[in-house]
Amino acid sequence: xxxICTQENLLNSINIVLKAVSTKTTLPILQCILLxxxxxxxxxxxxxLELGIESNLDANIIEEGTIAxxxxxxxxxxxxxxxxxxxxxxxxxxHMVTIICQKSKFKIASHEVSVFPKLPKIATTTEYSIxxxxxxxxxxxxxxxxxxxxxxxxxxxxxxxxRDGLFNVVAVDGFRIAYRCTSVEGExxxxxxxxxxxxxxxxxxxxxxxxxxxxxxxxxxxxMFDLGESRxxxxxxxxxxxxxxxxxxxxxxxxxxxxxxxxxxxxxRAALISREGKKNPIKIEINEEQMVITSQTELxxxxxxxxxxxxxKRLNIAFNPKYLIEILKAIEEEVVVINFISSLTPCIIRxxxxxxxxxxxxxxxxxxx
Amino acid sequence: xxxICTQENLLNSINIVLKAVSTKTTLPILQCILLxxxxxxxxxxxxxLELGIESNLDANIIEEGTIAxxxxxxxxxxxxxxxxxxxxxxxxxxHMVTIICQKSKFKIASHEVSVFPKLPKIATTTEYSIxxxxxxxxxxxxxxxxxxxxxxxxxxxxxxxxRDGLFNVVAVDGFRIAYRCTSVEGExxxxxxxxxxxxxxxxxxxxxxxxxxxxxxxxxxxxMFDLGESRxxxxxxxxxxxxxxxxxxxxxxxxxxxxxxxxxxxxxRAALISREGKKNPIKIEINEEQMVITSQTELxxxxxxxxxxxxxKRLNIAFNPKYLIEILKAIEEEVVVINFISSLTPCIIRxxxxxxxxxxxxxxxxxxx
Numbered sequence: 156x157x158x159i160c161t162q163e164n165l166l167n168s169i170n171i172v173l174k175a176v177s178t179k180t181t182l183p184i185l186q187c188i189l190l191x192x193x194x195x196x197x198x199x200x201x202x203x204l205e206l207g208i209e210s211n212l213d214a215n216i217i218e219e220g221t222i223a224x225x226x227x228x229x230x231x232x233x234x235x236x237x238x239x240x241x242x243x244x245x246x247x248x249x250h251m252v253t254i255i256c257q258k259s260k261f262k263i264a265s266h267e268v269s270v271f272p273k274l275p276k277i278a279t280t281t282e283y284s285i286x287x288x289x290x291x292x293x294x295x296x297x298x299x300x301x302x303x304x305x306x307x308x309x310x311x312x313x314x315x316x317x318r319d320g321l322f323n324v325v326a327v328d329g330f331r332i333a334y335r336c337t338s339v340e341g342e343x344x345x346x347x348x349x350x351x352x353x354x355x356x357x358x359x360x361x362x363x364x365x366x367x368x369x370x371x372x373x374x375x376x377x378x379m380f381d382l383g384e385s386r387x388x389x390x391x392x393x394x395x396x397x398x399x400x401x402x403x404x405x406x407x408x409x410x411x412x413x414x415x416x417x418x419x420x421x422x423x424r425a426a427l428i429s430r431e432g433k434k435n436p437i438k439i440e441i442n443e444e445q446m447v448i449t450s451q452t453e454l455x456x457x458x459x460x461x462x463x464x465x466x467x468k469r470l471n472i473a474f475n476p477k478y479l480i481e482i483l484k485a486i487e488e489e490v491v492v493i494n495f496i497s498s499l500t501p502c503i504i505r506x507x508x509x510x511x512x513x514x515x516x517x518x519x520x521x522x523x524x
Numbered sequence: 525x526x527x528i529c530t531q532e533n534l535l536n537s538i539n540i541v542l543k544a545v546s547t548k549t550t551l552p553i554l555q556c557i558l559l560x561x562x563x564x565x566x567x568x569x570x571x572x573l574e575l576g577i578e579s580n581l582d583a584n585i586i587e588e589g590t591i592a593x594x595x596x597x598x599x600x601x602x603x604x605x606x607x608x609x610x611x612x613x614x615x616x617x618x619h620m621v622t623i624i625c626q627k628s629k630f631k632i633a634s635h636e637v638s639v640f641p642k643l644p645k646i647a648t649t650t651e652y653s654i655x656x657x658x659x660x661x662x663x664x665x666x667x668x669x670x671x672x673x674x675x676x677x678x679x680x681x682x683x684x685x686x687r688d689g690l691f692n693v694v695a696v697d698g699f700r701i702a703y704r705c706t707s708v709e710g711e712x713x714x715x716x717x718x719x720x721x722x723x724x725x726x727x728x729x730x731x732x733x734x735x736x737x738x739x740x741x742x743x744x745x746x747x748m749f750d751l752g753e754s755r756x757x758x759x760x761x762x763x764x765x766x767x768x769x770x771x772x773x774x775x776x777x778x779x780x781x782x783x784x785x786x787x788x789x790x791x792x793r794a795a796l797i798s799r800e801g802k803k804n805p806i807k808i809e810i811n812e813e814q815m816v817i818t819s820q821t822e823l824x825x826x827x828x829x830x831x832x833x834x835x836x837k838r839l840n841i842a843f844n845p846k847y848l849i850e851i852l853k854a855i856e857e858e859v860v861v862i863n864f865i866s867s868l869t870p871c872i873i874r875x876x877x878x879x880x881x882x883x884x885x886x887x888x889x890x891x892x893x
Contacts, residue, residue, distance in 0.1 A: 228797075228824070231796050232793065232796055235789065235793045235796065237789070251824075258829040258830070259790065259793055259826075259827075259828050259829075260828075261824060261825065261827075262826075263823065263824035263825075420604065420606070421628065424601065424604045424605070424628055424630075427597060427600050427601055428597075428630070454632065455597070455620075455630060455631050455632035455633065456630070456631040457628075457631075458628075458630075459627065459628050460627040460628075
């Protein structure tokens with residue numbers, strides 16, 4: 156293998172596949188990036204067996220071949236190289252790869268390429284597509300609600316569901332549900348698969364903040380995202396996801412409308428006293444014209460007042476402030492609506508305008524004090 | 525105590541004194557910020573017994589008094605408050621302080637103010653002054669060479685020396701010396717004191733990047749920096765500092781002139797292979813027209829070539845790359861000159877233009893391989 160490419164293109168491809176390279180593993184080959192010549196030029200590959208990423212590199216191929224370089228040192232070398240042409244050349248006699256850029260020359264060892272795992276092939280040609288910026292937003296606005304605990308592995312991922320003309324992304328832990336949807340163009344077969352949160356975190360970093368399309372393909376065990384110059388393949392999570400539709404009730408006894416940012420800042424301040432956790436929730440008192448947030452701990456006491464518009468009954472309720480803060484940060488709209496049934500049942504938070512996003516959170520039961 | 529001030533001014537004063545507040549201490553009062561009313565308005569004070577900072581706050585005083593608030597929660601509350609007027613009021617019956625800003629109200633406890641340590645008074649009126657941006661630069665360009673080990677405590681600080689019309693700042697560890705000077709205006713009494721690096725790190729963060737003057741005062745045990753609206757008092761380190769002048773020889777056998785940034789980037793790349801440490805130094809070979817940097821370890825091999833102008837003899841020498849990288853980052857000038865005597869004696873690095881800065885570093889002795 157002997158190729159010439161630019162430092163910028165090579166670094167860009169390295170940075171993409173690096174997201175799938177293991178840093179902690181007992182298999183040394185998983186710490187490597189594979190570079191192989193083919194019809195499109197050169198393809199770089201990284202994988203940790205759960206997640207695999209391929210990226211195309213535009214290169215001048217002088218001699219075909221395949222090498223596997225330890226990702227950490229290889230990426231550091233290319234990152235520190237001056238911009239311009241970089242030459243990579245394998246010496247087959249000793250498996251050493253020479254990297255030359257201007258007057259800088261490195262030699263590092265290529266690992267045995269035959270043991271590098273193959274990325275899974277997707278057993279379908281059914282193609283879904285979505286704007287990259289939209290998918291990025293849908294992930295950002297839900298992923299914080301994914302379960303952090305391994306007791307029910309399926310809840311450590313997000314549901315990707317296509318049905319009734321909607322693409323739904325849903326995250327659930329024991330205390331809350333985040334739901335985001337968008338309408339689907341054309342007739343598409345229904346799907347309901349659970350994608351690991353780790354995969355979605357990594358793909359979010361690759362997704363552009365512009366409306367260019369990303370395609371994805373789903374089979375029984377894997378999902379593959381095709382970004383044109385790069386492809387991400389991930390295994391899916393097994394198990395039954397929560398039947399989330401049933402819990403989003405339309406009923407309410409108390410409905411309030413208020414400014415999102417003011418509410419967020421008041422809860423963030425109240426959380427300074429309550430700190431996180433069940434023992435010291437923030438208490439919310441909903442009156443005709445205002446919401447009063449209070450908390451009292453060994454640190455001191457806080458009282459916050461906010462103007463609201465109330466429909467229905469007054470209510471006293473308590474929450475872990477963390478859950479409210481995360482959702483209020485995920486919403487971009489200026490005004491939010493919150494529906495309550497009682498102080499013991501979940502509330503539903505959504506932007507005042509649109510129905511593409513809703514969020515459910517359980518209250519904390521207060522002692523009868 | 526009952527005062528009204530703006531959130532912006534209060535936060536600014538808190539952020540300044542916070543730099544002296546202990547985070548880990550067995551004395552709870554040292555985790556507090558003291559606020560006391562006086563002729564200038566209100567003064568905030570933080571201290572960890574080694575370093576103390578006072579800052580003036582422009583406030584409307586409704587009732588005089590003194591309070592001591594736990595710095596962490598107090599600073600977080602003020603940081604999260606909306607901008608505008610903040611009111612602080614002590615209830616003497618229960619030592620609780622009410623903090624009100626718009627519709628947000630906190631109550632936190634004031635600690636016992638009588639146990640808050642007094643800042644030392646400086647027993648001199650002799651005043652030195654220097655531009656803030658210049659002092660900030662002098663600290664930045666030397667402080668990385670301060671000893672990190674407590675075996676000789678005096679070397680964990682920087683020498684502040686005024687003599688022969690120069691203000692010298694010097695840092696020394698076992699392997700290198702960083703020296704920076706500036707000329708002193710007028711006739712000033714000589715001084716030679718050692719200021720703890722921790723103090724200088726904190727004062728650097730307060731110093732402005734503009735030519736406004738800072739005054740300082742020195743007595744036997746303390747140094748006090750007066751920034752107008754705030755004052756920093758620090759104890760001095762005891763012990764004899766290194767006689768640094770004698771080691772900066774003017775002699776050389778090999779003198780090279782080369783581009784600073786190219787040298788820095790080549791050494792940073794070579795350090796990827798050598799990693800830090802005595803076992804794997806970078807080797808430097810100085811020829812008529814070029815410097816060749818090499819390193820070989822289990823990670824691989826590197827060879828870097830750089831154009832130089834040589835006066836004197838060829839030379840082979842080896843260094844810990846960390847020391848060269850830090851100095852080359854501290855210098856701003858485009859071209860540097862390096863003087864060598866032999867492969868076993870220290871080299872001296874300085875910018876080509878000016879003599880306000882020089883740096884000495886010990887080479888690593890290579891095995892006769």
